[in-house]
Each structure stands twice: as structure tokens, then as C-alpha cells.
Amino acid sequence: MTKTPAYRLGIDIGGTFTDLALVDEATGETMSFKTPSVPSDxxxxxxxxxxxxxxxxxxxPASIRYFVHGTTLGLNTLLQRNGDRTGLLVTEGFRDLLEIGRLRLPDPTNYYVERxxxxxxxxxVREIRERLDVTGRVLTxxxxxxxxxxxxxxEAEGVHSFAIVLMHSYRNSAHEAALVAHLRARFPGLYFCASHEVWPQQREYERGLVTAINAYIGQRxxxxxxxLHAGMEGIGMTARLMTTKSNGGIMTAASAGAAPVETLxxxxxSGAMGALACGRQAGYDRLIGFDMGGTSxxxxxxxxxxxxxxESQIGDFPIIMPTVDISSIGAGGGSIAWQDASGILKVGPQSAGARPGPAAYGFGGTAPTVTDAYVRIGLYAPDRVLGGGLKLDHAKAEAAxxxxxxxLGISTAELAQGILDVTTANMYAQFMPLMARKGLDPRDFKLLAYGGAGAQHAFLLAREVGVEAVLVPASPGTLCAQGSLSADLRQDFIRTMPSGQHDxxxxxxxxxxxxxxxxxxxLDEQPVEVTETQLRLAADMRYRGQSFDLTVQLPGDGSFSEEAMAALHDAFHEAYRTIYGFADEKGAVEITNARVTxxxxxxxxxxxxxxxxxxxGTRPTPRLTGTLIEDGAAVPASFYDRTTLCAGHVIDGPxxxxxxxxxxxxxxxxxxxxDAHGxxxxxxHGRATQSEQETAA
Structure with missing residues (x-):
């Protein structure tokens, strides 16, 4: 009797394309492809x-047993500010919680910056009569x-989503829990969420903000x-609907509906988890994921x-919930080139987006973009059809x-080279300080390129920053979709520690x-099979008098003997020294939060x-030969079909x-x-290839 195949499906919904990665559970064989996204649906x-x-x-569709997808719907709703009109219920006297914020200017050197x-x-924003003190004791x-x-x-005024943020509910959630339960019972058609459910951490503004975001995007x-669930049932797909989270884990769609802020x-x-899985497969554990899309x-x-x-920043808003550490740098393939008042060539931050997109897409764009520069320097053969059936229009790229x-008084070839040089310089100017802030040296890492345009620009950046090598996965354009399949169930828990605790x-x-x-x-409540459970303990620590924390992973088994506490303090000093270059090992240290993942x-x-x-060392046969513009000069280049390449093939640039x-x-x-995995x-040049290193060894 023939066994029915079983598949795992990962999907990433992007602005231009939706990527799919289908994996056969028995063989591991992967099929990847793209289909146009539908922004309106x-x-x-x-x-x-x-x-x-x-x-x-x-x-x-019934043979798809496992389905995980990543989506930017919540993120785009927040950035575009087109979510539901949201009501905020706060403790009496704290109506201006979000208005005041942290009283910080977005740009301290600009006195005309918009609030x-x-x-x-x-x-x-409405005030609720109640009050707890800092210890959680009821005052009102x-x-x-x-x-x-x-x-x-x-509700009569048209508000249908509500965030509940009461003072000191991170210490005692009784009032919030009673209020949200009462309101859900009395108003079943409205959307309610309370801060102790979303993220119960001290810091009223940040806690209030993530709760407000949760309500703002929740209904959508x-x-x-x-x-999506109804559509899946309609085409015979019975797999449970899962989605990836900001912290690199996965959650059920039902959980995501209750806590959508976790999916921002x-x-x-998903891309970061895909980079991790790809690096492990290739035998590398120190990587810089370089995901270049249309905008950034x-x-x-x-x-x-x-x-x-x-602590991350999304648009105008600080987010205190744990996330994969993602930083945006430089410009994407849709970034527009322009001339400033001094006649200097600039690239970005304006982007042509998915629509109308770069001029070469043929969707109505007329401004010159990074993608049009790629076309002009010769990266796309005239007969080339891209994923999703897109055929680039070289004449429109030239006209733009x-x-x-x-x-500017230059040729289009010179302009294309200039656009790529400026883009690389923009990336370099942001990339190097980013690595320095993390206490990292790029020369200790390999650059892993993915996303639709990552492999087109990664080598140009690598040359400037000095990374050891560039790794391009077998399917970089769909790595985010594949990464969703490598994610595990993951949930974070936090408790703010009382200040001045004696023991x-x-x-x-x-x-x-x-x-x-x-x-x-x-974890026991999640309807997903797991093969192993792990608990990770950490503490937020700082020197007394400071306002910001460092999160330190707890060494050992989480016991709290005198020796364990000493090891925890040592780990904090070392983490502080790595980032800031010094540590005050005799300074008083505070522990502000306990964390469990x-x-x-x-x-x-x-x-x-x-x-x-x-x-x-075998050199493959090119599909065709042509000419590229490289460093301002026309040079002969070979074009290869990646599907014909085998492990051991060596290719010389250009x-x-x-x-x-x-x-x-x-x-x-x-x-x-x-390599063996494609x-x-x-x-x-001058750095040994992997096969040469193995031969020498």
C-alpha cells in the first residue's frame, strides 16, 4: 500500500510577492515559488x-499537515496608522499617559521636529476610578x-477596540482582570485587551503603548x-493555522488573534530563523543576516x-516585548535616486514600493531606483523572466x-554605477556603528544574503566591511518562508522585581x-506536537542609578546559591564590558526583572x-556570456543557471x-x-575556498 505523502508548508507574505516553501516530510525535498501578493486581501x-x-x-491541500506563515499585516497596519479607532481605559489622573510618553524628542538636535x-x-482616553500603590495594595x-x-x-461614538492600562497592574492584576472580564461579558461584540495579559512589565508608558497597539491592530x-481559516477550509486544507512571532517562535492563529502585537x-x-537554520546546515554559527527587499x-x-x-523601535513607537534583534539599514531595491540642492546624487529613503515600483517593473514607475541601476549595469539578460513571471523592461529602466x-551631466551607465556606490556607502555608514554598538567585529562573521535583492548587493557590501565570506542559500528569495518552518513554539514571561528587596x-x-x-x-495548552522542552532564565540588570538594563542569561540550572548570584553578577559585568568597553565591578547592581522563555x-x-x-574546483559551463558595468568599466561576464550547478563547482567573478x-x-x-547543500x-580573491581549505588540512 502506497503511503500518502505528507507536507509542511511555510509562507511569507511580502509587499510584492508571497513566497511559498513546501517540504516533503519524508524526503526533505523542498519546492519553492512566488505568487503576487494581494495588498487589499x-x-x-x-x-x-x-x-x-x-x-x-x-x-x-489535505496532505499539507503543518502550516506556518509570516505576515506583515499587523506591522503595516501600525506603520500606516489605519487600524481600528481605539479607546484607552486608564487609572483616574493618568489620561495623558500616551501624550506625555517619555518627554523625549525624536531628534534632540532639531528644535522644529514634529511631535x-x-x-x-x-x-x-477615559479615566477609571481605581488605584493601587507601588506594592500592589488597593488604595481605591x-x-x-x-x-x-x-x-x-x-461604543456609541464608534469605538470598538479597547486597551486597559491601570497603574501598577504589573504588580497586582486584580483590578485589570476584574475589569476586562466584566466588560467582555457585557460587550461581547467589542475587542478588549488588558496590559497584564499583553506584557506585565513596569514602565507605564511602554506597557500602555504595547497594549494600545494590540487593541489598534487586533480587530483587523x-x-x-x-x-484565511475559512478560505483554507474551502479548498480542503485541514492543517492548523500557525503564524510566526516577533520573538522567532510560532503561535496558533487563535493566540495571534488575542495577542496580535506579538506578530509585528x-x-x-522568520528570515532570521531561516538564516540560523541555513547557517547550522552549512556549519557556520556566526552570521550576519542580510535581507534586502524593496524598501530597506x-x-x-x-x-x-x-x-x-x-527594547526595539517600530516606526514612532518603542516596543518593550522581546523580539528578534532586527535592524534596518540602507536602502532597498525600490529606493529612489535623486539630486539634492547641491547637485549631489542621493539614494533613498523614498521608495517606489511594490506599486508602482521600479521603472523596470513596468507598473507605471518613472523614477530611477536601485533596481533600475542593476538592470543598467547588465545583471539581467534580455531573455530573463523573474520569479512570479515578472519580465523586466530594460527600455523603461534606461529612460528613468x-x-x-x-x-547630472553623466551617462546612464555612470549614473547606475553611482547609485550602487551611494547605496553601498549608505549601508556601510549605518552597518559599522550598528556592529560597534553590539560590541561585534564584522571580520568575525560571514554575511548571509537573502530576500529578493540580497544576493545582488551582498558582495558589494562585504567588500567594504571586511566580512570573511558571503553565503547565499539555495533559495534566498524564499528563505523567510523556509524559516517559518524552522521556528519552534516560544513564549516569554516576565516579572518585575520589587525595588529594595532585602533577600x-x-x-x-x-x-x-x-x-x-x-x-x-x-506549553501544555498548545495544540502542537513538541519533541523537547527548554526553559531559559534571564535577569534584567543595571548599575544602581541607571535607567536602562542589560539582559543577562542565568548560568547553571537557575539555583540561587551565593555562588550562583556571584556568577550572575560576573556575567553582568562581562556583558557590560563587551558593549561599553569597561565595567565597574565594585559598583552596586540592581536586578529589575526576572524573565523566563x-x-x-x-x-x-x-x-x-x-x-x-x-x-x-570544476568550472561550470555558463549559460551565456555578456558584459557588465563594474567599477565604471565594461567587463566580460559569464551568466549561469543555478539549477545546473553542482557541489564542488567554482565560479570566478565577474x-x-x-x-x-x-x-x-x-x-x-x-x-x-x-557546497553539498547547494x-x-x-x-x-586571496582567501581560500572551502575545498582548498579542506585539501590543505
Whole structure:
């Protein structure tokens, strides 16, 4: 009897394309492709992709047993500020919680900077009679009837989503819990969330902000997940709907509907997890993920594991929930080139976006972009059709470049080279300080290029920053979709520690014991199979008198003996020294928060077979030869079809390697080799290839 195939499906919804990665659980064989996104209905792009699998590849949707996807719907809703009108319920006397914020200017050197507009309008902030003190003791009882009347009045005004943020609820959630339960019972058609449910950490503004964001995007995310779930059922797909989270984990769609703020960086986090999995497969544990899309470049650091951040910035808003540490630098493929008042060539930050997009896309764009510069220097053969069926219009790219080259008094070829040089310089200027702030040296890392344009620009940046090598995965354009399949169940828990605690070791021990119990309960409630459970304990620490913390992973098993506490302090001093270059080892140290992260490792598909091999050092036959503009001069170049490359093949630049999901540009001062998994690894001339290193060893 023939066994019915079982598949795992990962999807990443981007602005231009929705990427799909289908993995056969038994063989590990992966099929990747792109389909156009539907900005007005993101769920439809997912359903279109599954329909293509069914109609064009013969994949029964019912045979897809595991489905995870990443989405930027919540992020885009927040950045575009087109979410639901939201009401904010606060403790009496704290109506201006979001208006005041932290009283910081976005740009301290600009006295004319515009004030950040709060997410919730002041007219939609209502005060609730209640009060707790800093220890959680009740000072003023909660007035439920008055709160109910406030919500009824706001509903009549058109408010349907509500965030509840009461003072010191991180210490005692009784008032918030009673209020949200009462309101959900009395107003079942409205959306309510409370800060102790979303993220119970001290800092009223930041805690209030993430709760307000959760309510602001909540209804739209719920509608999206309901629409996607109904569509899946309609085409016969029975797999449970999962989505990736900002912290690199996964969650059910039902959980995401209740806590959508956890999905803000869903897409970029999927890419970081894909970079981690790809690096491990290739045998590298120190990587710089370089995800270049249409608008920006996202950078994620891998040092054995991806780096995480407890304080990130998304648009105008500081986010205190744990996320994969993603930093945006430089310009993306859609970034527009322009001339400033002094006649200097600039690139970005304005972007042509997905629509109209670069002029070469043929969707109506007329401004010259980075992608048009790629076309002009010759990276795309005239017969080339990109993933998703997109054929570039070389004449429109030329016309767009000419509109700027004329005023600058240069040729379109010179302009294209200048655009790429400026873009690289922009990336360098932001990339090097970013690495310095993290206490990292780029020369200790390999650059892993992914995203639609990552492989086109990675070697140009690598040359400038001095990384050891560039790694291009077998399918860089769909790595985010693949990364969603490598993510595990992951949830973070936090407890703010009382200040001035006499026996901090005992208090920490109690906090970790209770948080660990909550973590295990949460994991047991998830309807997902796990093969292993891990608990990770950490503490937020700072020198007394400071305002910002460092998160330190706890050494050992989490016990709090005198020796363990000494080791924790040593770890803090070392972390502080790594970032700031010094440490005050005799200074008083405060512990502000206890953190527990639970991971439920999910089953993996079988490892794919290694690709075909040739003798190490073999030069493949190019598909065609042509000319590239490199460093301002025309040079002969070879064009290769990536599907014909085998392990052991070596390619000398200048060269272009064409694939369905991306284009790889290998400049003339690089040599690349294909490894056993189909990854392309490029190094500057003079640095040994992997096969040469193995031969020498």
C-alpha cells in the first residue's frame, strides 16, 4: 500500500510577492515559488499559492499537515496608522499617559521636529476610578459600573477596540482582570485587551503603548485570520493555522488573534530563523543576516543563536516585548535616486514600493531606483523572466535613469554605477556603528544574503566591511518562508522585581519558580506536537542609578546559591564590558526583572539529500556570456543557471548566477564555490575556498 505523502508548508507574505516553501516530510525535498501578493486581501495570496500547488503541481491541500506563515499585516497596519479607532481605559489622573510618553524628542538636535502623534486620540482616553500603590495594595476600589458606562458611551461614538492600562497592574492584576472580564461579558461584540495579559512589565508608558497597539491592530488581524481559516477550509486544507512571532517562535492563529502585537515582526523574524537554520546546515554559527527587499535592508545577527532585543523601535513607537534583534539599514531595491540642492546624487529613503515600483517593473514607475541601476549595469539578460513571471523592461529602466543622468551631466551607465556606490556607502555608514554598538567585529562573521535583492548587493557590501565570506542559500528569495518552518513554539514571561528587596536571591528564586510553572502550563495548552522542552532564565540588570538594563542569561540550572548570584553578577559585568568597553565591578547592581522563555521544539522534516557533486574546483559551463558595468568599466561576464550547478563547482567573478527567486551578482574580485547543500559561498580573491581549505588540512 502506497503511503500518502505528507507536507509542511511555510509562507511569507511580502509587499510584492508571497513566497511559498513546501517540504516533503519524508524526503526533505523542498519546492519553492512566488505568487503576487494581494495588498487589499493578504489572505487571498495565501489561498492563491495553495491553489497553484493543487492545480499545477498536483499537491492535495489535505496532505499539507503543518502550516506556518509570516505576515506583515499587523506591522503595516501600525506603520500606516489605519487600524481600528481605539479607546484607552486608564487609572483616574493618568489620561495623558500616551501624550506625555517619555518627554523625549525624536531628534534632540532639531528644535522644529514634529511631535509624535499618539496612537490613541486624547478624546478616546477615559479615566477609571481605581488605584493601587507601588506594592500592589488597593488604595481605591475599582468602580465597575462607572467603567461600564464609559465604554457604553464610547461604543456609541464608534469605538470598538479597547486597551486597559491601570497603574501598577504589573504588580497586582486584580483590578485589570476584574475589569476586562466584566466588560467582555457585557460587550461581547467589542475587542478588549488588558496590559497584564499583553506584557506585565513596569514602565507605564511602554506597557500602555504595547497594549494600545494590540487593541489598534487586533480587530483587523482577527478578521484576517478568520478569512484565511475559512478560505483554507474551502479548498480542503485541514492543517492548523500557525503564524510566526516577533520573538522567532510560532503561535496558533487563535493566540495571534488575542495577542496580535506579538506578530509585528513576524516576517523579518522568520528570515532570521531561516538564516540560523541555513547557517547550522552549512556549519557556520556566526552570521550576519542580510535581507534586502524593496524598501530597506534588515540585518539580523547569529551567534550560535539569533540575537534578541527587549527594547526595539517600530516606526514612532518603542516596543518593550522581546523580539528578534532586527535592524534596518540602507536602502532597498525600490529606493529612489535623486539630486539634492547641491547637485549631489542621493539614494533613498523614498521608495517606489511594490506599486508602482521600479521603472523596470513596468507598473507605471518613472523614477530611477536601485533596481533600475542593476538592470543598467547588465545583471539581467534580455531573455530573463523573474520569479512570479515578472519580465523586466530594460527600455523603461534606461529612460528613468536618463531623466536623472541628464541633469547630472553623466551617462546612464555612470549614473547606475553611482547609485550602487551611494547605496553601498549608505549601508556601510549605518552597518559599522550598528556592529560597534553590539560590541561585534564584522571580520568575525560571514554575511548571509537573502530576500529578493540580497544576493545582488551582498558582495558589494562585504567588500567594504571586511566580512570573511558571503553565503547565499539555495533559495534566498524564499528563505523567510523556509524559516517559518524552522521556528519552534516560544513564549516569554516576565516579572518585575520589587525595588529594595532585602533577600534578592530568594525573591528571584520564587519569581523563577512561578514563571517556570506558568511557562510549562502555557506549553501544555498548545495544540502542537513538541519533541523537547527548554526553559531559559534571564535577569534584567543595571548599575544602581541607571535607567536602562542589560539582559543577562542565568548560568547553571537557575539555583540561587551565593555562588550562583556571584556568577550572575560576573556575567553582568562581562556583558557590560563587551558593549561599553569597561565595567565597574565594585559598583552596586540592581536586578529589575526576572524573565523566563519556554521553547517547545517542533518535529522537523527529513534532511534533504545532498546535491550532485563534481570534482572540487570544476568550472561550470555558463549559460551565456555578456558584459557588465563594474567599477565604471565594461567587463566580460559569464551568466549561469543555478539549477545546473553542482557541489564542488567554482565560479570566478565577474559573473551572474540566475535563479527563479533571485539574481546573484559575483563581482570580479570574488570567487565562489557550491557546497553539498547547494549554498553558494563567495570569498575575495586571496582567501581560500572551502575545498582548498579542506585539501590543505
Amino acid at each position: 493578504p489572505a487571498q495570496a495565501v489561498l492563491n499559492g495553495v491553489t497553484i500547488l493543487r492545480d499545477e503541481h498536483g499537491i492535495d 509624535i502623534r499618539p496612537l490613541v486620540q486624547r478624546r478616546d 476600589p475599582l468602580d465597575l459600573p462607572a467603567a461600564e458606562a464609559q465604554v457604553a458611551a464610547m 488581524m482577527k478578521v484576517y485570520f478568520d478569512r 515582526l513576524s516576517g523579518p523574524a 535592508v534588515d540585518v539580523a545577527i547569529v551567534e550560535g543563536d539569533v540575537l534578541y532585543s527587549n 535613469l536618463a531623466s536623472l543622468a541628464g541633469p 534578592i536571591a530568594a525573591a528571584l528564586g520564587t519569581a523563577f519558580e512561578e514563571l517556570s510553572k506558568d511557562a510549562r502550563v502555557w 519556554v521553547l517547545g521544539l517542533t518535529p522537523r522534516a527529513a534532511s534533504p539529500q545532498e546535491i550532485a557533486r563534481v570534482a572540487p 559573473a551572474v548566477i540566475e535563479a527563479a527567486d533571485t539574481t546573484i551578482y559575483l563581482p570580479g574580485d570574488f570567487t565562489a564555490e557550491i 549554498n553558494l559561498i563567495g570569498r575575495l
